[in-house]
Amino acid sequence: MANTFNGGIHPPEEKRYSEDSAIRALDPPELLYIPLSQHIGAPATAVVKKGDRVLLGQTIGQAAGFVSAAVHSSVSGKVKSVEPYQNPVSGKPEPTVIIQNDGLDERASELTAHGDNWDRIEPEEIRNIVAAAGIVGMGGATFPTHVKLSPPKGKIIDTVLLNGAECEPYLTADHRLMLEFPQDVINGLILIAKVFGAGRLGICIENNKPDAIEVMQERVKGTNVKVFPLKVKYPQGAEKQMIYAVTGREVPSGGLPFDCGCYVQNVGTAKAVFDAVSRGIPLYQRIVTVSGPILKEPANLMVRIGTRYSDLIAACGGAVEDIVKVINGGPMMGLAQSSLDVPVTKGTSGVLIFGAEDAEVKPELACINCAKCVDVCPAFLMPTRIAQCAEYSNFDxxxxxxxxxxxxxxxxxxxxxxxxxLLHYIRRAKTQIRANKAK
Ligand code: SF4
Ligand code: SF4
Structure with missing residues (x-):
């Protein structure tokens, strides 16, 4: 086992702000803003309208096709409206179900709770439950999990890995999840592996979370699940890099993990799978790390989907100075937000706030051909050259x-x-290349 990958960096970890904060359930606010697009693929189609009464966990948006995901109410209450509202991922107003919370948390019972019989459920039923529960990749990728659980015919998956690396600075939600709900995570892994009949099961955790490694190692004793401690390096949690670190296998260029017999899923998603199968709970809440150098009381909160960032920050005591920058996710791959009014979605692993000092944007200077970007690229690319091509619109x-x-x-x-x-230019190149291919 390589235990790591080539390239990468070691940014300041900054996890000290929240790593010791036990998960705290945040009371849902009066109004919830639940977007119909919280995943890769077609937005869900609203199946409720203004004035409808809804229950906690009730389907309010139906998947619009195979690559889509159902959306559920995160409270009981009344639909105030279905209207465009700022989406934290697209950055644009998108159809959103706004629900007036009645504070009762009256539950819908659309999903069957299989309780202790969870491990007797057949693979096809697991996939169906995952789809009905609206589960998507909760590490931030938000790809619908039922789609990921349906690889093309003929692909053999023998290895299922859970991603507990959480290599992004500041984020500690997965760390706390593994400490506080280890058995749920392991059971979710067993369910996912059952879908493929995979016999090699692993939980991958960076070495900067020794307590989580210890808890998991204790729990998996006597099972076929292995815990893989990984070197602390960013982006250790990227799928291809994790697969290489643990198995030595390489995902081919343009390929996906199943092309080398592997499947990777975030630890939070595994718990969501177990919650859906065993407890009949669809994905209407998640753990969010709320942190940043200017936040008074950084925390890991269990948050209902649709709660606005402003409510999270208020629940953490507010900021000690003016908030200049807000990020959805981690500081490396997360998305800067223009407003604190945006809602938590299924992919919101963190909400980070920064003051003027940390938000300073430095002016771009000319490339000095130092090749540092080439040295660290875990995908063995030449970032400087690709960025130059994008700058001059040479997308071919x-x-x-x-x-x-x-x-x-x-x-x-x-x-x-x-x-x-560099990343800005490369993203532009990728967008344009894909647009050209689609013509
Ligand atoms: S773009 Fe790459 S080669 Fe150019 S200055 Fe930056 S790190 Fe160095
Ligand atoms: S080119 Fe892409 S993969 Fe390589 S370092 Fe830059 S962002 Fe990462």
Missing amino acids: MAEKLGALDCIECGSCAFVCPSDRK
């Missing part, structure tokens, strides 16, 4: 240089002494 060349293999980790931009906005 950017594609030849492997732009589509970029995993958007931001390591190149992090080390660049000239503060080149």
